[in-house]
Amino acid sequence: DTIRATSGFGPSHVLATDIYPEINARLRAFTKGAWGLHDTPSGLVAPNEISAALRNGVTEMGTLLMPYFPAEFPDAALPSELSILGSTNLAVSCAVTEYVATCPECQAEFTQNGQIYLGTDATPPYNLLTTRPVRSVGDVQGMRIRTGAPLYAGLVADMGGEPTQIPSSELFEALSQGVVAGTFSGNHEIVANRLGDVITSVTEMEEGVFNGAAVAASHLLWIRLSPDERAALIRAAQHGIVKGLFGYLDDANAAREIKGITFLKMDETLAAARAAYNEKRLASVASILAGRGVKDPQAKIDRYKALVAKWEGLITPAMTPEALAELRYTEIFARLDMNAYGQ
Amino acid sequence: MEHLEKWIGRISAVFASLVLLAMMGQIVVDVVLRGTWGAGFPATAELVSRYYMVAISFLPLALTEIKRRHIEATIFTDRLQGRARQTITFLGFAVALVVFALMAWGSVGEAMRQTARRAYVEVGTGVFPTWPSYWIVSVSFGLMGLVVVLRLIELLLGRFHDSAHDPLEEIDSTSGEGH
Amino acid sequence: MEPVTFGVLALGGLLGLIALRVPIGVSLIFVSFLGIWGIAGPRAAMSMLSTIPYSSSASWTLSSIPMFLLMGYVAYHAGLTRGLFESARVWLGWLPGGLAIASLTGASAFAAVSGSSVACSAAIGRIAIPEMQRHAYDLRVATGSVAAGGTIGALIPPSIILILFGIQSNTSINALFAGGLVIGLASLVFYIGAVLVVWRVDPKSLPSTESYTMGERWAKTLEIWPVLLLIIAVLGGLFAGLFTATEAGAFGAFMAIALGLARRSLSWAGLRESLVDTVLSSGALFIIATGAGLFTRLVAMSGLSQEIGQLVEGIGLGTTGLLLAISLIYLALGMFLEPIGALLLTLPLFLPLVHAHGVDTIWFGLLVAKLLEIGMITPPVGLNVFVIHSVARDYARLEQIFAGIVPFLVADLVLVVGMLLARGWF
Numbered sequence: 039d040t041i042r043a044t045s046g047f048g049p050s051h052v053l054a055t056d057i058y059p060e061i062n063a064r065l066r067a068f069t070k071g072a073w074g075l076h077d078t079p080s081g082l083v084a085p086n087e088i089s090a091a092l093r094n095g096v097t098e099m100g101t102l103l104m105p106y107f108p109a110e111f112p113d114a115a116l117p118s119e120l121s122i123l124g125s126t127n128l129a130v131s132c133a134v135t136e137y138v139a140t141c142p143e144c145q146a147e148f149t150q151n152g153q154i155y156l157g158t159d160a161t162p163p164y165n166l167l168t169t170r171p172v173r174s175v176g177d178v179q180g181m182r183i184r185t186g187a188p189l190y191a192g193l194v195a196d197m198g199g200e201p202t203q204i205p206s207s208e209l210f211e212a213l214s215q216g217v218v219a220g221t222f223s224g225n226h227e228i229v230a231n232r233l234g235d236v237i238t239s240v241t242e243m244e245e246g247v248f249n250g251a252a253v254a255a256s257h258l259l260w261i262r263l264s265p266d267e268r269a270a271l272i273r274a275a276q277h278g279i280v281k282g283l284f285g286y287l288d289d290a291n292a293a294r295e296i297k298g299i300t301f302l303k304m305d306e307t308l309a310a311a312r313a314a315y316n317e318k319r320l321a322s323v324a325s326i327l328a329g330r331g332v333k334d335p336q337a338k339i340d341r342y343k344a345l346v347a348k349w350e351g352l353i354t355p356a357m358t359p360e361a362l363a364e365l366r367y368t369e370i371f372a373r374l375d376m377n378a379y380g381q
Numbered sequence: 382m383e384h385l386e387k388w389i390g391r392i393s394a395v396f397a398s399l400v401l402l403a404m405m406g407q408i409v410v411d412v413v414l415r416g417t418w419g420a421g422f423p424a425t426a427e428l429v430s431r432y433y434m435v436a437i438s439f440l441p442l443a444l445t446e447i448k449r450r451h452i453e454a455t456i457f458t459d460r461l462q463g464r465a466r467q468t469i470t471f472l473g474f475a476v477a478l479v480v481f482a483l484m485a486w487g488s489v490g491e492a493m494r495q496t497a498r499r500a501y502v503e504v505g506t507g508v509f510p511t512w513p514s515y516w517i518v519s520v521s522f523g524l525m526g527l528v529v530v531l532r533l534i535e536l537l538l539g540r541f542h543d544s545a546h547d548p549l550e551e552i553d554s555t556s557g558e559g560h
Numbered sequence: 561m562e563p564v565t566f567g568v569l570a571l572g573g574l575l576g577l578i579a580l581r582v583p584i585g586v587s588l589i590f591v592s593f594l595g596i597w598g599i600a601g602p603r604a605a606m607s608m609l610s611t612i613p614y615s616s617s618a619s620w621t622l623s624s625i626p627m628f629l630l631m632g633y634v635a636y637h638a639g640l641t642r643g644l645f646e647s648a649r650v651w652l653g654w655l656p657g658g659l660a661i662a663s664l665t666g667a668s669a670f671a672a673v674s675g676s677s678v679a680c681s682a683a684i685g686r687i688a689i690p691e692m693q694r695h696a697y698d699l700r701v702a703t704g705s706v707a708a709g710g711t712i713g714a715l716i717p718p719s720i721i722l723i724l725f726g727i728q729s730n731t732s733i734n735a736l737f738a739g740g741l742v743i744g745l746a747s748l749v750f751y752i753g754a755v756l757v758v759w760r761v762d763p764k765s766l767p768s769t770e771s772y773t774m775g776e777r778w779a780k781t782l783e784i785w786p787v788l789l790l791i792i793a794v795l796g797g798l799f800a801g802l803f804t805a806t807e808a809g810a811f812g813a814f815m816a817i818a819l820g821l822a823r824r825s826l827s828w829a830g831l832r833e834s835l836v837d838t839v840l841s842s843g844a845l846f847i848i849a850t851g852a853g854l855f856t857r858l859v860a861m862s863g864l865s866q867e868i869g870q871l872v873e874g875i876g877l878g879t880t881g882l883l884l885a886i887s888l889i890y891l892a893l894g895m896f897l898e899p900i901g902a903l904l905l906t907l908p909l910f911l912p913l914v915h916a917h918g919v920d921t922i923w924f925g926l927l928v929a930k931l932l933e934i935g936m937i938t939p940p941v942g943l944n945v946f947v948i949h950s951v952a953r954d955y956a957r958l959e960q961i962f963a964g965i966v967p968f969l970v971a972d973l974v975l976v977v978g979m980l981l982a983r984g985w986f
């Protein structure tokens with residue numbers, strides 16, 4: 039059978055070029071050809087429609103951008119509120135995946151929305167990608183900057199800029215029309231969204247590793263799978279996601295080769311603004327989460343911090359994608375009962 | 382029946398017109414503020430897209446049918462007369478009724494889901510409630526469904542007259558000059 | 561059944577329903593619903609029907625459409641566009657075929673405040689045709705030039721067709737507008753060429769008219785300062801980056817209202833009518849856009865586009881062959897359909913195809929806009945021709961107007977071939 043999947047961020051995004059094709063290849067191998075997937079990178083479901091589309095079986099597997107659905111996933115979105123923690127996308131992706139897969143409240147949220155959690159990816163560090171150079175906090179004054187999550191919106195606002203949220207599909211248009219003067223995102227987006235034609239400057243703020251994109255399956259698909267096939271899909275998903283983690287790093291490196299973009303180090307004013315914001319943010323995350331109805335947030339934050347530390351210890355610099363994917367599977371999912379998972 | 386039609390038309394025309402003016406005013410204020418102050422009118426993009434545009438897209442549906450301005454290809458059916466023409470007209474309204482009844486029903490369900498969870502979007506560092514805007518769609522499709530039902534009744538009673546319209550009259554019917 | 565079978569069935573059903581005069585928007589929604597049901601089940605189909613209308617209409621970029629419509633209607637109702645033909649006439653009337661050239665030029669200026677080509681034809685035709693009639697112009701050329709001139713309205717920005725294309729294809733509307741300006745002006749030049757050719761063949765059919773002094777010319781031009789100010793402010797601000805294409809519509813509508821009220825040429829009734837006109841056009845337009853959104857999902861789900869793509873590859877058409885085939889399809893559709901409906905109907909199928917062939921999206925958008933506008937003057941359904949017929953009902957028959965279109969149609973085809981040949985420059 040063929041799973042109807044929606045990577046959802048266009049044909050040149052790492053999701054469509056690396057993650058979903060790899061999931062497909064691994065799934066075919068693990069199920070001896072019984073299951074595969076067909077990805078529709080764009081045109082079927084827009085990112086802001088994906089939750090409903092998975093619930094109703096419009097698509098059977100897709101990329102769920104947690105910040106778009108804070109009301110539906112208050113607990114599962116906890117790690118994305120803490121995106122400023124962690125320094126490499128490899129460790130953060132693993133920590134988030136372990137956190138969500140083993141958090142009963144998160145699992146209940148997915149069940150309630152008719153979805154099964156398969157893992158989370160994480161991007162390279164976030165920088166200021168702009169149409170005019172940002173060398174200090176003064177340059178941010180009054181600048182309209184697109185932010186993918188409130189976390190970054192807060193930083194932009196603190197620096198005197200004006201954060202706005204627009205869908206990534208409208209980003210290119212917005213930058214080229216001047217609706218926004220920049221975007222807060224990883225360098226890999228320069229390649230993935232063809233931003234090289236519109237931005238001229240990257241200020242390397244390295245403000246955390248965004249981890250809000252989860253891969254999820256529809257419950258309507260899940261009930262058609264045997265426990266072994268479920269395990270195969272989850273294991274395939276880890277291989278796909280890990281391939282994507284390395285793919286993001288490749289794209290971020292490729293962005294440095296593009297002509298017409300200046301890469302700027304942040305000055306003291308930007309560094310100070312970042313440090314002050316992060317301190318304030320970490321102090322307030324617990325109350326933000328409590329406001330959304332998350333119970334006992336501080337204990338959960340501590341658990342997540344411990345998982346980041348754990349995975350930073352587990353991952354070695356020379357680890358291959360193959361080894362990391364298998365480690366994620368055995369360390370997180372192989373211990374769960376696939377009869378009961380997601381039910 | 383004509384009475385009901387007239388009032389549906391009037392009310393939706395007034396509402397949609399007010400939304401147009403509000404949208405125009407707010408975008409202009411936003412542009413001017415951004416140029417002079419550096420910061421625009423808060424939540425303009427969200428208000429424009431989530432409320433004004435949803436209203437302008439769907440509130441006029443019923444009025445547009447009342448004025449018979451929905452776009453159709455008439456080329457293959459223009460020569461038809463009598464019973465055949467009646468049948469074609471009936472088919473058009475019947476399909477329209479199915480479509481708008483389904484969409485009204487579906488959008489009420491969607492609006493109830495969004496209302497139950499008090500849907501919002503995060504704007505900058507704050508939140509902006511979006512759940513009421515989903516009801517605009519339900520009301521619009523409901524009104525359109527109602528007008529299509531009226532059309533079907535008129536048709537069955539033989540009171541529906543569908544004359545080929547003059548494109549210039551269409552422009553003139555609402556125009557201030559050119560007489 | 562395979563998903564693609566449902567795609568093919570839906571496409572066939574769609575054409576059937578449209579031929580049976582079911583409104584285009586309703587037809588699109590209906591077949592998309594059934595097609596998605598066939599592929600993914602009733603729950604998925606209902607989910608699409610419940611969520612897409614909201615998510616596709618709740619768009620910031622789309623807001624430029626009602627705003628540009630409002631600007632055009634207000635400019636018209638406030639009489640801002642009334643002097644455009646007169647002003648073009650005093651400058652150009654002495655030329656061979658001068659009144660026809662003045663009509664075309666006036667229509668191009670009108671185009672800069674209006675997104676629609678029918679409004680453009682009607683407004684210029686009402687004033688220009690009686691004038692040409694008075695000067696013993698050949699009726700065919702007189703009516704044909706105004707009907708053709710109207711098509712420039714949807715090429716020179718603002719253009720509803722180009723905005724919709726930009727949104728559907730995810731390309732820069734500013735770039736499309738800049739290209740539209742070039743294609744619009746090129747069309748004007750080609751149309752003027754057509755007039756001169758007709759004059760060359762039969763000079764008596766297009767007599768010259770009186771010439772005016774420079775003083776008289778400037779005096780007439782000064783009378784139309786409000787509309788010139790509006791054009792310069794909107795297009796200038798847009799291309800200078802003061803505001804975006806989306807914001808330009810609101811800004812232009814606001815300015816048109818302000819100018820109209822300040823000059824006391826816009827009555828409250830006129831404003832109300834402009835608003836109702838905008839509301840009605842939106843009502844007709846956005847339900848088709850919603851239907852096209854649903855149909856796009858069905859096409860994606862069924863793999864119809866890939867299938868057609870493979871078919872095209874199989875025939876071995878190549879990129880030029882594909883574009884030629886698409887051009888012919890648009891010319892054929894344009895004979896029967898209204899441009900916006902035809903655009904939204906076809907983009908879901910064609911965009912993935914031309915993307916796969918690496919065709920520049922901006923160039924393709926301009927080509928499509930030009931082809932669809934040609935449809936406004938081709939028989940049997942040529943909306944611009946119908947409008948001109950209403951204007952000139954007392955002295956011109958429909959066949960005469962269609963005959964008068966022929967030189968302009970030839971000019972259009974030359975331009976289209978030129979665009980196809982110039983594709984390499986993009």
Ligand code: NA
Nearest residue numbers: 671674713718
């Ligand atoms: Na125009």
Ligand code: NA
Nearest residue numbers: 894895935941
């Ligand atoms: Na035609």
